[in-house]
Amino acid sequence: MKYVSGYTLWLVIFFVIPLIIILSFSFLEKTPYGGVNFSFSLEGYKSLLTIGYLKVFWRTVWISIISTLITVLLALPAAYYIAKSKFKNLLLILVVIPFWTNSLIRIYAWIFVLGNNGIINQFLRFIGLIDSHIQFLYNPWAVILVLVYTYLPYAIIPLYASIERLDNSIFEAALDLGCSKRKAFFKVLIPNIKTGLITSIIFVLIPAMGSYAIPDLVGGVNSKMIGNEIARQLTTAKNWPAASAISSVLTLITLLGVILFVRNSKKEVLN
Amino acid sequence: MLGSNVEIKNISKFFGDFQALDNVSLQVKKGEFFSLLGPSGCGKTTLLRIIAGLEQPDSGDVLFDNKSVINIPANKREVNTIFQNYALFPHLTVFENVAFSLRLKKISETEIKERVEKLLYLVRLEEHKNKKPSQLSGGQRQRVAIARALANEPKVLLLDEPVSALDAKLRQELLVELDNLHDQVGITFIYVTHDQAEAISVSDHVAVMNNGKIIQTGTPYEIYESPANNFVATFIGETNLMKAEVRETNEEFVRVFAKGIGEFECYKDKEVKKGDKILLTLRPEKIKISSKPLEGLNSFHGIVEEEIYMGYQTKYFVKLDEGYILKIYKQHVNYLLDEKIIHWKDEVFVSWNPNDSFIIEVEEN
Numbered sequence: 001m002k003y004v005s006g007y008t009l010w011l012v013i014f015f016v017i018p019l020i021i022i023l024s025f026s027f028l029e030k031t032p033y034g035g036v037n038f039s040f041s042l043e044g045y046k047s048l049l050t051i052g053y054l055k056v057f058w059r060t061v062w063i064s065i066i067s068t069l070i071t072v073l074l075a076l077p078a079a080y081y082i083a084k085s086k087f088k089n090l091l092l093i094l095v096v097i098p099f100w101t102n103s104l105i106r107i108y109a110w111i112f113v114l115g116n117n118g119i120i121n122q123f124l125r126f127i128g129l130i131d132s133h134i135q136f137l138y139n140p141w142a143v144i145l146v147l148v149y150t151y152l153p154y155a156i157i158p159l160y161a162s163i164e165r166l167d168n169s170i171f172e173a174a175l176d177l178g179c180s181k182r183k184a185f186f187k188v189l190i191p192n193i194k195t196g197l198i199t200s201i202i203f204v205l206i207p208a209m210g211s212y213a214i215p216d217l218v219g220g221v222n223s224k225m226i227g228n229e230i231a232r233q234l235t236t237a238k239n240w241p242a243a244s245a246i247s248s249v250l251t252l253i254t255l256l257g258v259i260l261f262v263r264n265s266k267k268e269v270l271n
Numbered sequence: 272m273l274g275s276n277v278e279i280k281n282i283s284k285f286f287g288d289f290q291a292l293d294n295v296s297l298q299v300k301k302g303e304f305f306s307l308l309g310p311s312g313c314g315k316t317t318l319l320r321i322i323a324g325l326e327q328p329d330s331g332d333v334l335f336d337n338k339s340v341i342n343i344p345a346n347k348r349e350v351n352t353i354f355q356n357y358a359l360f361p362h363l364t365v366f367e368n369v370a371f372s373l374r375l376k377k378i379s380e381t382e383i384k385e386r387v388e389k390l391l392y393l394v395r396l397e398e399h400k401n402k403k404p405s406q407l408s409g410g411q412r413q414r415v416a417i418a419r420a421l422a423n424e425p426k427v428l429l430l431d432e433p434v435s436a437l438d439a440k441l442r443q444e445l446l447v448e449l450d451n452l453h454d455q456v457g458i459t460f461i462y463v464t465h466d467q468a469e470a471i472s473v474s475d476h477v478a479v480m481n482n483g484k485i486i487q488t489g490t491p492y493e494i495y496e497s498p499a500n501n502f503v504a505t506f507i508g509e510t511n512l513m514k515a516e517v518r519e520t521n522e523e524f525v526r527v528f529a530k531g532i533g534e535f536e537c538y539k540d541k542e543v544k545k546g547d548k549i550l551l552t553l554r555p556e557k558i559k560i561s562s563k564p565l566e567g568l569n570s571f572h573g574i575v576e577e578e579i580y581m582g583y584q585t586k587y588f589v590k591l592d593e594g595y596i597l598k599i600y601k602q603h604v605n606y607l608l609d610e611k612i613i614h615w616k617d618e619v620f621v622s623w624n625p626n627d628s629f630i631i632e633v634e635e636n
Contacts, residue, residue, distance in 0.1 A: 169358035172325050175345040176352045177372040177423060187371075191362040 026244035044241030064208035067147035075155035138220025155200035162196025274302040274459035275426035282331030306470040309480035351420035359404040531595030535569035536625035550632040555598040568622040
């Protein structure tokens with residue numbers, strides 16, 4: 001009981017109370033210099049109904065989904081390789097090492113690599129393949145690339161944990177019973193690491209939906225995601241109720257998506 | 272179903288510097304129950320995996336019905352395995368585990384259902400067919416593994432220590448079941464075990480392995496009654512090993528002197544000459560224990576050092592006058608009606624037929 005209440009307290013302080021604050025701010029009136037007036041208003045939500053916001057929401061969803069798919073597809077073979085390797089501890093450390101570097105620095109590193117005067121463009125100019133530069137940055141694909149790079153470890157670790165726990169003899173049993181290696185992968189490996197797959201998808205999808213720094217730094221004007229819009233409302237526009245309203249809708253969309261996804265995958269597991 | 276004969280030809284296998292199998296050859300007849308018996312690390316499981324196709328040998332060949340299968344991958348060989356930990360698919364029900372290999376083939380749903388139910392009936396698991404492996408007991412899991420392996424209608428069934436994870440009583444029952452199953456399906460069984468009692472109780476032939484080599488192949492009777500060397504004699508059952516020196520030889524018997532025992536006669540199953548140092552074996556159940564010396568047998572006087580009453584038999588450790596401690600297992604038929612029950616510290620005579628002590632190793636002089 002002691003642990004349950006401690007955990008509950010932690011959840012309440014760090015999640016429930018902030019959520020309640022955001023949710024209540026979204027129904028209040030704005031003041032010209034930030035902050036809120038404590039009187040009820042739906043102005044915050046009204047601004048959401050413009051076509052611009054719908055576009056940004058939609059972009060946020062598809063960028064996040066594509067990034068998640070690519071991340072998990074890359075993480076799966078990597079996690080498998082690490083789990084079967086003799087040097088798994090070393091490889092796991094290598095996966096975790098990027099966390100020790102500030103994430104902004106890692107994003108700037110990508111600008112340094114992909115920028116118009118970045119390493120790749122300099123190299124291409126040097127070998128004479130191009131005259132000026134190729135525009136790698138400031139489009140949705142740059143955002144996806146950096147998202148994949150950033151969240152790959154989050155996807156590898158739960159997948160690694162579930163593959164590592166699996167008994168290798170069930171693959172051998174699958175081969176023994178007539179499966180090719182490819183079939184054994186789909187019929188035996190995938191169903192048995194479903195929990196790991198679900199976890200890694202959630203670990204990537206949720207932070208991707210809320211990304212702010214990555215689209216801000218490598219995304220450019222046409223790749224803004226909803227996180228950037230929240231920040232803009234909070235800082236430049238000084239519209240706290242609007243920022244809170246967007247946040248609440250984003251949380252709701254993400255929550256619904258995760259619930260639907262988990263429920264569907266559970267159903268499949270049971271069938 | 273019909274079995275295949277299996278031939279292993281000069282198989283060698285290295286893992287790094289470690290030689291797991293050293294030029295192993297053996298023949299398994301169609302439909303027989305064949306055991307590979309040896310201590311852990313002797314290479315028996317590696318050999319089984321090579322037959323299954325899960326491991327490739329460095330040299331040598333595996334033949335089924337006189338055709339080489341060495342280049343056929345595991346999923347195409349007409350052989351199935353019961354793994355030591357059963358390796359059931361945790362995400363599938365008992366029914367789907369058994370149906371697994373059938374679903375890979377183009378077989379109609381009705382036929383799959385029919386065949387799986389028949390197999391589940393064979394292993395008495397009909398009422399558990401919708402359970403997941405995690406909901407079954409150890410013995411039930413083993414039976415699922417059997418049904419799953421038989422679903423593919425293999426010609427050879429490989430069994431990797433299939434009962435070693437179970438408790439002693441269940442082990443005996445399942446062993447009898449396996450033996451009955453073998454009689455019913457009639458395919459070739461190759462059974463790997465480190466337990467000599469399992470191997471000799473169910474097998475038609477046994478190959479005793481040690482350090483990657485086959486030491487002796489024979490019927491259970493042959494390997495127990497005439498072990499090829501010291502290793503087989505001590506690994507299969509229990510025995511008294513005695514170091515001795517040849518004093519005299521004739522047609523059938525050798526007169527030897529053993530330190531700690533004295534002079535006695537033993538069977539001349541190997542050619543020896545006077546002065547040779549030899550190693551003799553004498554099974555403890557073949558020695559008689561009595562209060563008077565017995566005529567016409569090797570007979571020595573001693574004192575009972577240890578008496579272990581087991582119910583069906585008593586184990587005696589008798590210290591002979593010269594110092595050797597002999598193990599003697601006396602089987603009880605009429606324990607309470609025996610004239611005189613022998614106890615700890617009693618003075619006794621131990622006697623055995625010269626035929627029962629025989630030479631297993633000779634060190635020439």
